[in-house]
Amino acid sequence: MLTYLASGERSYDRAPQKPWPRESWELMSVTSGKIRLSLDNKIETARGRTLWVIPPGLRHSWLGDKGRSAEIVVFHLDHLAAPIGDWVKRHGWIALDLTSENCARLQELHRQAEPEWLRPGVLTSLRWSRLGLDLAILIGELAHLTPFEERKLPGTTVEKAMTIFSEHLNEGWTLDQVSAALAISSVHLRRLFRQVLQSNPQQVFENIRLTRAKNLMMLHDVKLEEVAVECGYQNGAILSRAFKRRFRVSPSAWKGKSNRGRKPLSLS
Incomplete structure (x- = not known):
């Protein structure tokens, strides 16, 4: 089930927050500009065109890149389909590089979900299930295609x-x-x-x-x-x-x- 949906321009450095845990999975993507993942003990390097997948309970927040704004698309899900959810949990969290096509795909998924998010209907639960599967498949494809080194996770x-x-x-x-x-x-x-x-x-x-x-x-x-x-x-x-x-x-x-x-x- 979708528990949060947002997109658009963000300037996270204007009111920076300390890391705090979410109850749901957070799928944060930056499609333009750069943002940084902030954890209790570390602030990651600023990244652009990236999809972060953060499991529930992990304390984190988001920071900008030297005060500059970025375009983001974010989904919160109460469940991430297996085996993707289990795989991510084994790694703690993951960050995946995005192509321009991947960014467009995430923006399209947001565009399709927004009307249902604003005005839920009879088919809402089914559409959220489909959205969750689409996002899980995308993560699986990116994890397979992106040449990051697993040992660094x-x-x-x-x-x-x-x-x-x-x-x-x-x-x-x-x-x-x-x-x-x-x-x-x-x-x-x-x-x-x-x-x-x-x-x-x-x-x-x-x-x-x-x-x-x-x-x-x-x-x-x-x-x-x-x-x-x-x-x-x-x-x-x-x-x-x-x-x-x-x-x-x-x-x-x-x-x-x-x-x-x-x-x-x-x-x-």
Whole structure:
């Protein structure tokens, strides 16, 4: 369903806003001039002829380019059709280059939607469904045709970091080691984790360790010391303290409840 629709000239620097989360998907396109995406921890470079796809909940706002105005077309949707919506979420957010034909297509989609937006009718819900599919297909086509490097997308880097850490779990890799494997700085990797997961990498890595520890304690009759080594802790005492700090119960108490057939405590 369409939840917002707008187009025309904008001068975002006149009354700049701090980043804030939207409840819907935002598909922001600039067809003339340039604008900048502003996040909590970073302001992106000004871009022209670009379509940004921002999932719900990501704090962001828009800024102009040195006070100059730009022409925009923006759609807000309560749902972005699969698999496109799932793909974008895995990457955090995406920015896609537009050709003049792409810009004209977005303007035409806006022109077709505007009368229904201003005066909803019996067929409005059907037309919004069609609009959502048209936009999802366009995003899919642009993502396939645009020669951007997937590895530069923030969500991809975060996923790779989590995979690398998991692969070296029993070696107790540090943030610096994971960053080195990705050929980026640990400072930059922290920024990406904040942007994509709203968390720092140490917290995410600790959750990976403790999730693995739970699985081992539930599925295998192993000693706590063995679980600790497998999960990258120096010894069982350190694992026990981390486990109790996270879940407010000792590993032995949790394992006892789990083995008696009771529902394991939530990971959250």
